[in-house]
Amino acid sequence: MDLNIILQILLSGLLMGLIFALIAVGLTLIWGVMDILNFAHGEFLMLAMFLSFWMFSLWQIDPLWSLPLTVIALMAVGWLTYRLIIKKVLHAPGLTALLATFGLSILIKNLAQFFWTPDFRHIQGAILSDKTLEIFSLNFNLAEIVAALGSALITYLIYYLIFKTKTGRAIRATSLDRDTARLMGIDIERIFSLTFMLGGGCVGVAGALLINFYYVFPNVGSLFGILAFVTVALGGFGNITGAFLAGIIIGMVETAGGVFVAPVFKYTVVFVMYLIVIMIRPKGLFGW
């Protein structure tokens, strides 16, 4: 096998993996702090992609310039989800939150289908559209490179926020022990809303970057949502570093699976890999 092809597969996988990682970080953060699996996470991503898409096609605002708006909008979605839904089910038995976020995901997906039809759409003529970059005779889509680097940057910012700032310490304290954190004077409510806003913000960035080279359709969130769940489990639930590394691994395995096995089986390869890893490390690669 040509060394160039292997390098191309690994690097393409890495690029996609960095984006998977950012989506998974948002999901794992919410789980880590609140013990809630947000099944509407993929649908939030779909909303972000559609938002960027419409701002581009209706008002010709490039997805890169509208990115801050998309992020703010998705943070608002996260905040609303917490205020209106999650808050009400937080103290119910564990499966109720699952039911609520499932309901939300079905609702959002089908509203999108109702208003925007199930068509596949993509952006043409944006700053990053259809530009390839040649590095050492390897070809990359410029939009993909920007998306990967942007995702890596935001993932790092989230990491910094959680581990190096005072707010981050409050978030970690809440995740360790809610009641003690409250006794220490941490405003739990605020931390929870903030966590959901951060979760929304992650998919906001990911969506705005993905739309430059990926199709958007009402069901697009399912695929990314599913991959995000597997990523989170592979990295160890609630583990941000784990989600980041697992995202990269999944990106690479997916790309390699598509080439070496068959394109239709590329996600099957990812799932098989997950099952093998979880047999050896029952709490994920980086879980404890």
Next chain:
Amino acid sequence: MVKMESSTLSFFKNPTIIIFLIILFLLPHFTQNIHFHHVLIMFLLYATLSQAWNFIGGFTGLVSFGHATFFGIGAYAALVLLKKFGLTPWVGMLIGGGLAALLAFLIGYPVLRLKGHYFAISTFAIAEIMERLFLNWKYVEGAIGLPAPVLEENFLNFMWYKNKLPYFYIVFIFFLVVLLLAYKINRSRLGYYFRAIKQSIDAAEGLGIDTAKCKMVAFILSAFLTSLCGSFYAQYILYIDPPSVLSLDISIKIVLVTVLGGAGTVIGPILGSAILIPLSEYSRILLGGTGKGIDLIVFGALILLISVWQPQGLVGLFRQGRK
């Protein structure tokens, strides 16, 4: 939690339940409306599926997102054996159930060790792999799907075209048998073991319960019963393809019905199915024709509203009413 569950114990002594079952049995005889018969059959099918899921997901607390696998195995076993070998679906159903139980045993061995979400994601991954394999398996027509052969309508062929009532009787018996089984197990020593595992696996082990064996029993039983429902579904619809019997949607619908009704209770699956299935079937019949997914918008919104408004599941309502 244990206290909550003990309130369902007086199940069959309860005259309301007996009257409910009798009315349920008589219900399709009052009307010839074919939609109504269909909704009743689907209600009973999902109540049974949910009851079967409850053994592992509700009582034992290991949430499975992969039950479509067992459902699909049952569906394919019945139809493939009938089509290719002319075997009566009744035998096909048992073979399917055996295969599902065997698969549950094989995957259960490694997967049942996993905790909580890791188990859930693993069952889901297995189901996705299975669906993908069936989609690309030429022998069972892959994505094209498998229509049932047109045979004479009789009991042995498990086929009726003009009338849905025979299907109703069959699924009613399924429903009743699984309900009785759930009720019996819930009250038995095994039922207590299941709930002990749900509450704290370490404490259960400490008390000398063979937790691995108990989880395996729950998983195999659940898989077997789910597979029987799959065979029934294949013979009822007379056409199957991977999206209709193996997809994540099926797995999730089973989970939704159970959780909505109240996971880990015997009455929960009946309540959940009685609300969700008519809702989803009628909104599909009434609104589905627009092709715009209005039925699913209503469905999603209602699940959301019920979960926010009644976080304990619909069983919670019953309990409040009783007090």
